[in-house]
Amino acid sequence: MQRGFRKRAGGGKPASVIMRLLTAAGLILSAAPLVAQEKPSEPPTPSSIVAASKPNEWKAIEPADLLVMDLAADTKGARRQVIIQLMPPPYSQGWVGNIRTLARAHWWDGTTVYRVVDNWVTQWGDGEDDPKKAKPLPPEIIKVPESDYTVPMTCQVYLFQKKVIKEQCDPALTGLDPIDPYVPKGQAGFTAGWPVAMALQSDGNRTWPVHCYGSVGVARDLSPDTGTGAELYAVIGHAPRQLDRNIAVVGRVIEGISNLSSLPRGKGEAGVYDDPALKVPIVSVRLANELPAGEQPRFEYLASDSQSFADYVHAKSNLQSAFYKTPASGIDVCNVQVPIRRVGKK
Amino acid sequence: MQRGFRKRAGGGKPASVIMRLLTAAGLILSAAPLVAQEKPSEPPTPSSIVAASKPNEWKAIEPADLLVMDLAADTKGARRQVIIQLMPPPYSQGWVGNIRTLARAHWWDGTTVYRVVDNWVTQWGDGEDDPKKAKPLPPEIIKVPESDYTVPMTCQVYLFQKKVIKEQCDPALTGLDPIDPYVPKGQAGFTAGWPVAMALQSDGNRTWPVHCYGSVGVARDLSPDTGTGAELYAVIGHAPRQLDRNIAVVGRVIEGISNLSSLPRGKGEAGVYDDPALKVPIVSVRLANELPAGEQPRFEYLASDSQSFADYVHAKSNLQSAFYKTPASGIDVCNVQVPIRRVGKK
Numbered sequence: 001m002q003r004g005f006r007k008r009a010g011g012g013k014p015a016s017v018i019m020r021l022l023t024a025a026g027l028i029l030s031a032a033p034l035v036a037q038e039k040p041s042e043p044p045t046p047s048s049i050v051a052a053s054k055p056n057e058w059k060a061i062e063p064a065d066l067l068v069m070d071l072a073a074d075t076k077g078a079r080r081q082v083i084i085q086l087m088p089p090p091y092s093q094g095w096v097g098n099i100r101t102l103a104r105a106h107w108w109d110g111t112t113v114y115r116v117v118d119n120w121v122t123q124w125g126d127g128e129d130d131p132k133k134a135k136p137l138p139p140e141i142i143k144v145p146e147s148d149y150t151v152p153m154t155c156q157v158y159l160f161q162k163k164v165i166k167e168q169c170d171p172a173l174t175g176l177d178p179i180d181p182y183v184p185k186g187q188a189g190f191t192a193g194w195p196v197a198m199a200l201q202s203d204g205n206r207t208w209p210v211h212c213y214g215s216v217g218v219a220r221d222l223s224p225d226t227g228t229g230a231e232l233y234a235v236i237g238h239a240p241r242q243l244d245r246n247i248a249v250v251g252r253v254i255e256g257i258s259n260l261s262s263l264p265r266g267k268g269e270a271g272v273y274d275d276p277a278l279k280v281p282i283v284s285v286r287l288a289n290e291l292p293a294g295e296q297p298r299f300e301y302l303a304s305d306s307q308s309f310a311d312y313v314h315a316k317s318n319l320q321s322a323f324y325k326t327p328a329s330g331i332d333v334c335n336v337q338v339p340i341r342r343v344g345k346k
Numbered sequence: 347m348q349r350g351f352r353k354r355a356g357g358g359k360p361a362s363v364i365m366r367l368l369t370a371a372g373l374i375l376s377a378a379p380l381v382a383q384e385k386p387s388e389p390p391t392p393s394s395i396v397a398a399s400k401p402n403e404w405k406a407i408e409p410a411d412l413l414v415m416d417l418a419a420d421t422k423g424a425r426r427q428v429i430i431q432l433m434p435p436p437y438s439q440g441w442v443g444n445i446r447t448l449a450r451a452h453w454w455d456g457t458t459v460y461r462v463v464d465n466w467v468t469q470w471g472d473g474e475d476d477p478k479k480a481k482p483l484p485p486e487i488i489k490v491p492e493s494d495y496t497v498p499m500t501c502q503v504y505l506f507q508k509k510v511i512k513e514q515c516d517p518a519l520t521g522l523d524p525i526d527p528y529v530p531k532g533q534a535g536f537t538a539g540w541p542v543a544m545a546l547q548s549d550g551n552r553t554w555p556v557h558c559y560g561s562v563g564v565a566r567d568l569s570p571d572t573g574t575g576a577e578l579y580a581v582i583g584h585a586p587r588q589l590d591r592n593i594a595v596v597g598r599v600i601e602g603i604s605n606l607s608s609l610p611r612g613k614g615e616a617g618v619y620d621d622p623a624l625k626v627p628i629v630s631v632r633l634a635n636e637l638p639a640g641e642q643p644r645f646e647y648l649a650s651d652s653q654s655f656a657d658y659v660h661a662k663s664n665l666q667s668a669f670y671k672t673p674a675s676g677i678d679v680c681n682v683q684v685p686i687r688r689v690g691k692k
Binding site: 116118119146149179180181182183184212213214222223237238239240241242244245246257258261262263264265316319322323324325326328329330331332334335 | 462464465492495525526527528529530558559560568569583584585586587588590591592603604607608609610611662665668669670671672674675676677678680681
């Protein structure tokens with residue numbers, strides 16, 4: 001059953017990030033990039049819902065929660081910038097704290113993007129295997145235990161599949177929409193604009209951030225090592241959900257992912273660049289609040305407990321338009337893609 | 347519960363495709379590409395299961411079912427080849443027939459890769475919007491109806507989640523492992539080495555091929571157009587399952603995907619290259635059986651009704667190793683990645 005039909009709201013030119021996201025989602029796969037003419041009788045599309053959302057349904061992303069990574073210009077001299085939003089509490093905060101420390105120490109300046117594996121990850125940092133040659137870490141860096149890959153589930157607001165679920169620490173939740181193949185005894189959903197999963201466990205209900213396209217995680221050695229946050233990767237392929245609860249997700253790329261995803265794939269062991277000339281120098285990585293005020297990028301996300309987000313998820317789960325004739329009647333948590341947009345000029 | 351434990355089988359150097367596939371799946375996400383030492387007590391890994399599979403569990407892919415696409419060499423003079431396996435019957439055969447016609451006519455020679463959208467698709471063909479300027483199609487090209495996006499479900503052998511399901515046209519199947527979010531009233535699985543979905547519908551049980559990373563589909567205009575097969579795309583991001591049943595899947599890239607996925611993203615409308623210099627010339631596209639015998643690539647896939655494939659899916663759903671401490675207990679159909687390997691020299 002469709003719901004929430006409404007005419008497409010005009011006006012309000014969406015910002016670039018959202019346009020890219022929605023263009024990618026609703027695109028005509030034709031040689032001719034046609035513009036579908038929406039008839040009044042058609043259900044709202046994800047893009048029309050976002051365009052009609054209310055200003056108070058959007059939440060600002062604080063500059064203190066953004067990492068701005070400047071790579072060396074490409075061969076044509078074009079700027080390459082990647083902007084990463086850091087994971088909010090309660091998730092992965094030990095690693096996120098290390099990452100803030102490393103950024104404030106300008107630790108990544110002069111390191112490189114050194115590994116690219118197709119349909120898997122692009123990785124950056126020091127990349128030195130030999131501990132004697134490795135770049136020393138700031139003394140404040142802490143070791144984080146494996147138990148922090150998940151956190152206890154408190155009564156937050158989650159949403160998935162048309163339902164806004166509050167007070168969902170109630171064990172009765174378990175049975176709701178259990179259609180995430182990776183948490184058969186749990187649920188996938190959203191909190192504070194992030195895709196997460198949750199499950200009932202014998203030691204209490206736990207929740208954790210999930211690996212989607214663009215997710216940023218902490219590379220590590222074998223268990224029980226959990227990594228420091230100095231070596232990071234971004235997912236550039238199908239969501240590798242098998243990594244959930246096995247490695248820390250600390251953020252997501254919200255702008256400039258193609259500067260990581262379109263790099264040549266590495267041909268060395270495990271996709272490391274064997275040709276040093278392929279390594280991409282990292283000029284600087286900064287917390288956005290450490291940049292001059294005029295240079296601080298501003299973003300906001302569509303609140304995942306808003307009605308517009310609920311409508312957006314529903315519309316993405318049931319695409320029906322001049323292009324989509326057969327709605328899927330479902331979606332996976334990584335394909336939802338929480339709307340994020342730039343505020344002000346770039 | 348784990349099953350099928352066995353010591354890692356030594357010997358049998360896997361071929362390149364499979365190595366890439368398995369390396370990507372089981373990779374250590376560390377600066378140091380460590381080699382996990384498997385203890386006898388550890389469960390078999392996807393790679394150890396594939397290595398221990400029997401020769402008769404592999405099926406040859408006929409050269410007549412392979413498209414070999416040669417792109418212009420890159421700026422360093424390196425060869426760029428993409429090999430696509432065409433979808434077998436009963437799926438999408440109208441479009442596949444057109445594609446064979448186009449390949450035999452050498453229709454793609456001199457066309458280009460003209461569109462790349464991050465986390466979405468890379469597209470190639472003529473790319474001309476104006477019908478008056480478009481490259482003429484061979485007269486044998488047929489129009490395929492939308493009803494052919496799915497086909498009636500016959501009693502084929504499907505497999506998913508540890509279970510080999512025969513005679514699965516039995517409606518009782520519907521309830522089995524219904525953990526594919528895109529077919530709430532159906533099932534995802536594998537047939538003849540391909541990921542597919544199936545559902546009970548009022549007009550009979552239907553099955554269809556699904557969109558995963560590397561899937562090749564037929565670009566089209568708005569419904570009721572279904573495309574001819576002349577304009578093709580390959581998926582280079584998270585599985586766009588919303589396209590299932592809305593557009594024809596006609597094959598998958600089995601070698602050389604990075605020649606499509608690592609191209610610069612298009613900045614024109616809908617990701618089309620606005621800079622003509624970015625278009626990648628297509629030198630030739632041939633059915634492999636039309637190449638000289640010595641140049642015909644040979645591949646085989648792990649039969650999806652074999653015990654080794656069942657073990658492989660189970661192991662990938664429950665990764666447990668020196669790296670993976672917390673098994674997911676599930677997997678989505680696109681993350682399974684049917685093992686495919688080269689036979690003989692490249």
